[in-house]
Amino acid sequence: MPRPVDVPDLAERARRGEQLAVARLLSLVEDGAEAALREVAGALVTHTGRAHVVGVTGAPGVGKSTTTSAVVGALRAQGRRVGVLAVDPSSPFSGGALLGDRVRMGEHATDDGVFIRSMATRGHLGGLARATPQALRVLAAAGCDVVLVETVGVGQSEIEVVGLADTTVVLVAPGMGDGVQAAKAGILEIADVFVVNKADRDGARQTARDLRNMLSLAEPSAGDAWKPEVVRTVAARGEGVDDVVSALDAHREWLDRSGERRRRSRVRAEAEIRAIALDAVRSRMEDLRGAAGLPQLAERVLDGELDPYGAADELTGRLGGPGR
Numbered sequence: 001m002p003r004p005v006d007v008p009d010l011a012e013r014a015r016r017g018e019q020l021a022v023a024r025l026l027s028l029v030e031d032g033a034e035a036a037l038r039e040v041a042g043a044l045v046t047h048t049g050r051a052h053v054v055g056v057t058g059a060p061g062v063g064k065s066t067t068t069s070a071v072v073g074a075l076r077a078q079g080r081r082v083g084v085l086a087v088d089p090s091s092p093f094s095g096g097a098l099l100g101d102r103v104r105m106g107e108h109a110t111d112d113g114v115f116i117r118s119m120a121t122r123g124h125l126g127g128l129a130r131a132t133p134q135a136l137r138v139l140a141a142a143g144c145d146v147v148l149v150e151t152v153g154v155g156q157s158e159i160e161v162v163g164l165a166d167t168t169v170v171l172v173a174p175g176m177g178d179g180v181q182a183a184k185a186g187i188l189e190i191a192d193v194f195v196v197n198k199a200d201r202d203g204a205r206q207t208a209r210d211l212r213n214m215l216s217l218a219e220p221s222a223g224d225a226w227k228p229e230v231v232r233t234v235a236a237r238g239e240g241v242d243d244v245v246s247a248l249d250a251h252r253e254w255l256d257r258s259g260e261r262r263r264r265s266r267v268r269a270e271a272e273i274r275a276i277a278l279d280a281v282r283s284r285m286e287d288l289r290g291a292a293g294l295p296q297l298a299e300r301v302l303d304g305e306l307d308p309y310g311a312a313d314e315l316t317g318r319l320g321g322p323g324r
């Protein structure tokens with residue numbers, strides 16, 4: 001028998017920034033048991049949090065973890081509390097493929113003001129999609145000023161970091177081509193901040209220039225619209241990292257000023273509610289399949305008493321109230 005978990009107590013301790021309590025809440029969330037997810041969400045409901053959620057994405061090996069770690073260092077130097085979620089939709093193991101991240105984050109592993117977590121699918125992408133917003137909530141409740149979310153790849157996973165983040169940082173490396181590549185990959189639309197990392201290599205200036213050119217072509221830039229910033233870094237040596245932090249802060253200020261932050265949060269909440277509701281409807285459907293007469297409805301369709309749309313209407317009509 002697993003030991004019963006006192007979620008409200010954990011939530012209280014997480015709010016005080018206790019590492020262990022935060023870690024246990026994140027585990028509950030990652031395990032994905034519905035009852036636990038409900039309880040955690042309930043315990044944190046009044047804690048809407050002011051964490052600035054920053055998505056960090058880009059092709060494998062471009063330097064996301066190195067950059068994230070360097071940004072964490074810069075934020076810590078300013079006394080800000082920071083969360084890091086490394087989300088790997090391609091890995092069924094938490095901490096497996098991302099072991100390297102933990103090593104690279106090593107310098108922050110013993111820092112009380114940094115909360116680090118690797119999250120993986122454990123074989124179920126939907127579970128990760130459901131768990132990640134909750135994990136962000138836990139980190140916000142723990143008083144994180146900024147939460148960095150690292151995901152691999154752009155636009156290729158269902159875990160759209162773009163949907164989760166207030167600010168999306170796209171990393172590219174020099175020599176990624178004439179920029180048509182970038183446009184193809186769809187990254188021009190999603191990036192609030194571009195980081196051209198590995199600027200110690202040839203072609204970084206050119207890549208930054210290409211990006212700026214393409215952005216100036218793509219931008220209708222009406223009124224107070226945000227113009228994506230392009231920053232060059234050598235993350236491995238910490239160069240340019242303060243510029244990344246400045247760009248993040250500038251974007252956050254713009255989000256607040258323009259009302260866009262509230263709008264993005266609302267879109268996020270809508271998606272989350274919708275996903276939870278769909279799950280509930282789906283499982284209610286499963287419950288009803290035997291009990292509420294799906295076989296009988298099918299018989300009536302076969303006998304020509306009902307068409308399938310009418311039958312579906314009857315079925316959904318029976319879904320009614322709460323599932324439990």
Ligand SMILES: Nc1nc2c(ncn2[C@@H]2O[C@H](COP(=O)(O)OP(=O)(O)OP(=O)(O)O)[C@@H](O)[C@H]2O)c(=O)[nH]1
Pocket residue numbers: 058059060061062063064065066067100152197198199200201233234235236237
């Ligand atoms: N030359 C150079 N190498 C760098 C720089 N930043 C990171 N690297 C190296 O690039 C490699 C990949 O860096 P990571 O930070 O693991 O990249 P990542 O994007 O997190 O990789 P995945 O999580 O596997 O997709 C490592 O060997 C880093 O040391 C840089 O500015 N210049």
Ligand SMILES: [Mg+2]
Pocket residue numbers: 064065066101150
């Ligand atoms: Mg990484």
